[in-house]
Structures are given as structure tokens and as C-alpha cells.
Amino acid sequence: MRRIYRRRMGKLLDLMEGMELDAIVGVRPPTVQYFTGCRTVGCPPRTLYFTAFNNGELEILAPRLEVNQAREEAALGVIVEVPRGVSWLKALAERLEKRGVSRVGIELSGIPHNAYKHLSAGNEIAVEDVSEALASLRAVKSPEEIRIIRRAVRIAEEGLEAARRNVRPGSRERLVARRAIYRMMARGAEWVSFEILVASGPRAAYSHGAATNRKIGEGEPVIVDLGARVEGYHSDLTRTFIAGSNEKFREILGILDEAIEAALRMVRPGVPASEVDKAARDVIREYGCGDYFTHGLGHGIGLEIHEKPLLRPGSKEELKEGNVFTIEPGIYIPGLGGARIEEDVAVTGTGHLKLSEYPRIP
Ligand SMILES: [Mn+2]
Incomplete structure (x- = not known):
């Protein structure tokens, strides 16, 4: 099982290299399942999401409500609990800043219009849309x-x-x-x-x-x-x-x-x-x-x-x-x-x- 997810992580690394990105953020449930194994069927996008970094590390950000299920289902990566009262966007901005990310690819098709602009405000992060690229990766089945x-x-x-x-x-x-x-x-x-x-x-x-x-x-x-x-x-x-x-x-x-x-x-x-x-x-x-x-x-x-x-x-x-x-x-x-x-x-x-x-x- 892990092998499958390692291979998919490899695809993300290739994408980061090709687009010169420090990290990729996936937020839509099918994308999250594909790259992490975590299933959030029926949850709105961004309930649980991941950030993959160009050094091969992957973080799964989950609210307390989802943490236990994520621990059980995640095929790779580390789970970071988003504290109650902290929005997904704020949590993401903090993580990206902490990791020194300056160029990030985000699955913008899964986030509210313009929300990503708040990410770059104040911390100089350039945002690229990777929605199409992630969908294209999933379109090729093993x-x-x-x-x-x-x-x-x-x-x-x-x-x-x-x-x-x-x-x-x-x-x-x-x-x-x-x-x-x-x-x-x-x-x-x-x-x-x-x-x-x-x-x-x-x-x-x-x-x-x-x-x-x-x-x-x-x-x-x-x-x-x-x-x-x-x-x-x-x-x-x-x-x-x-x-x-x-x-x-x-x-x-x-x-x-x-x-x-x-x-x-x-x-x-x-x-x-x-x-x-x-x-x-x-x-x-x-x-x-x-x-x-x-x-x-x-x-x-x-x-x-x-x-x-x-x-x-x-x-x-x-x-x-x-x-x-x-x-x-x-x-x-x-x-x-x-x-x-x-x-x-x-x-x-x-x-x-x-x-x-x-x-x-x-
Ligand atoms: Mn049909």
C-alpha cells in the first residue's frame, strides 16, 4: 500500500520540480484520498488537506474532529492538528511560513474565490494554481x-x-x-x-x-x-x-x-x-x-x-x-x-x- 503512495508522492515531486514550487497543497477530498489515503467522503473541501514539500515530506492538516481517523488512514506523512478556532487558511499560512515556502502550488478549484490572496498578504508567498495538473495526474490510472x-x-x-x-x-x-x-x-x-x-x-x-x-x-x-x-x-x-x-x-x-x-x-x-x-x-x-x-x-x-x-x-x-x-x-x-x-x-x-x-x- 505505502508503495502506491510513495509513487504518487514522486509525481508531486516531479510537478514541483517542473513548476519550480517549494510545496503543493491539495484540498479536494478525491485529491486528498489519492495522495494520502485519507478518506473524507461527504466532508466539504479543506476539512482535511495536505501539503507536500519539495524535500519529500508531507503534512496532513486535520481539525481535532478528524485527527483520529486521519491517523488510522494516512498512508504517509505526519498529521498536524489544526487547533479549534483556527481557520484552515490561517493554519496553512502559518505552516507555509514556518517551512520557509516562497512558491506554493495550491488546488485553487477547491478553495473559495480569492481566499488564497490572504496567504500572500504579509508573508510574500507566490501562489500558482495546480488544480488542472493534479486532476491530470489522477486521470492516468495504474x-x-x-x-x-x-x-x-x-x-x-x-x-x-x-x-x-x-x-x-x-x-x-x-x-x-x-x-x-x-x-x-x-x-x-x-x-x-x-x-x-x-x-x-x-x-x-x-x-x-x-x-x-x-x-x-x-x-x-x-x-x-x-x-x-x-x-x-x-x-x-x-x-x-x-x-x-x-x-x-x-x-x-x-x-x-x-x-x-x-x-x-x-x-x-x-x-x-x-x-x-x-x-x-x-x-x-x-x-x-x-x-x-x-x-x-x-x-x-x-x-x-x-x-x-x-x-x-x-x-x-x-x-x-x-x-x-x-x-x-x-x-x-x-x-x-x-x-x-x-x-x-x-x-x-x-x-x-x-x-x-x-x-x-x-
Ligand atoms: Mn456518465
Whole structure:
């Protein structure tokens, strides 16, 4: 275990060297977990945060409330208790000053706007934003991380299967959600990755339709979008079930299946993320449904449910070996319904590894 965190500390040291920084401060819970092993699920950013120094030392700053858990979970570093009544910002400023830091990289995406300016006031500390750089480090997964995500995917597939068995005319969206959640928890999920979406009939035209008490009608499409969390890592899968039969929506599912195949053929290191999006989008456009595909093709998954890389038109990112992301084309026809299929894939040295195996058209 410690070896993993040593390796990640090495990445921080490289970053400090490249950006000529004396220290790096990480404050968002997924960042803190990634670099220290401390889990602050459900806590606001900065409840517990770390400072890594360019001599290889790492400090975890924790309020008294979190100190014991931090001692148990921290894979490296020393824990510094922030006294009651002292703000995180004041504590940080004091530590940085004490350590003689003059240039610090801070994960500014996790702190209130402009708060960092108080750091430099009076003690001459130059602040650089390392939010993007830290997110990019997390976007490249190790084989161990990919194995964990794969377990989360397997459990999500169990959830889809439980959902499928409960999709029938007359059953309610919330029943489908409840059965899926129960199955995922029973099969080892720590928790669900996000509020399960179950959107039936005309509601299937909503790309984020949370489960309601609506009764599913004969022949209606039902979008089920769910994920399971394992060791902090997320999965994210979607299938569209049909309650009975519906030729039009079967055809739509065929288009989405083809779009996913086209996207998968593009996946390998060095390919622009926007090109993968385009490959799927072109297929949907050829069938005349381009206006009905209203979101990006996919997003990275890991310790966060939405992370780098983003696969969408205009994305500047390039795929790297170790990226793990969703491919989730959808077609939504207002008033009529919609369909989406979502797969999870990892980028390998030469192509891709599909993590999900559940039938695309169930
Ligand atoms: Mn997704």
C-alpha cells in the first residue's frame, strides 16, 4: 500500500520540480484520498488537506474532529492538528511560513474565490494554481486502480440486471431504482456513485431523469443510469430497457450501438478526445438524429464520477494510456422519449480495454 503512495508522492515531486514550487497543497477530498489515503467522503473541501514539500515530506492538516481517523488512514506523512478556532487558511499560512515556502502550488478549484490572496498578504508567498495538473495526474490510472474500477463496473452490471428484471408495464420507476440499489449494495458496493436515474416513457427524453413514482407503460423505453462505488472509485453504466416491444426504440438502440463501436475503434493513446466524440456523433448524424444527441460523448471516471478526460466537441485533451472513461451516446426526442447506452473503457498501450460486458441491447 505505502508503495502506491510513495509513487504518487514522486509525481508531486516531479510537478514541483517542473513548476519550480517549494510545496503543493491539495484540498479536494478525491485529491486528498489519492495522495494520502485519507478518506473524507461527504466532508466539504479543506476539512482535511495536505501539503507536500519539495524535500519529500508531507503534512496532513486535520481539525481535532478528524485527527483520529486521519491517523488510522494516512498512508504517509505526519498529521498536524489544526487547533479549534483556527481557520484552515490561517493554519496553512502559518505552516507555509514556518517551512520557509516562497512558491506554493495550491488546488485553487477547491478553495473559495480569492481566499488564497490572504496567504500572500504579509508573508510574500507566490501562489500558482495546480488544480488542472493534479486532476491530470489522477486521470492516468495504474493497473491496480483499473482493477478496482472493474470491480465497481461488475457490481453496476448486477444493478442493471436487477433493474432489467423489474422493468415491466405497471411497475414504478422507484421500484426499479430500489431493486438496483439493493442489489449493488448486497454485491459489495460501498455506496451508489450518484442518484440512480430511471426515466421511462416521455421522461426518457430527459438526459438526467431521476426515478419518480411514475408507472412504466407498455412498450415504453426506460433509461437506467447507475454506478457503484468501490474503495472510493466509481463506475457509471447506462442501459435502455424496453417494457415489452417497441420497434422505433429498438432501431434507436441499434444506432447508439453503432455509434459506440465507431467511438471504440478510435480509442488509443494520442488520439484527441474530441475525435472520439466526433466518430460517435457522425454515426448519429448520418441517421438524421444529430439534433437529438445533446451532450458530450463521455467523461473520465475514478475517485470522482466526472473527471478528466472529457470527450466532447472542442475538448483539447488527448487520450493517454491509463485513462478510464465512459462512452455514452444518447438520442432524446422531446415528448416522445429517448435512449442512451453507456460503456466504461480504459485506454491501453495500443487501444482500449472495455470494462463493461453487459449486453448493450438487453
Ligand atoms: Mn456518465
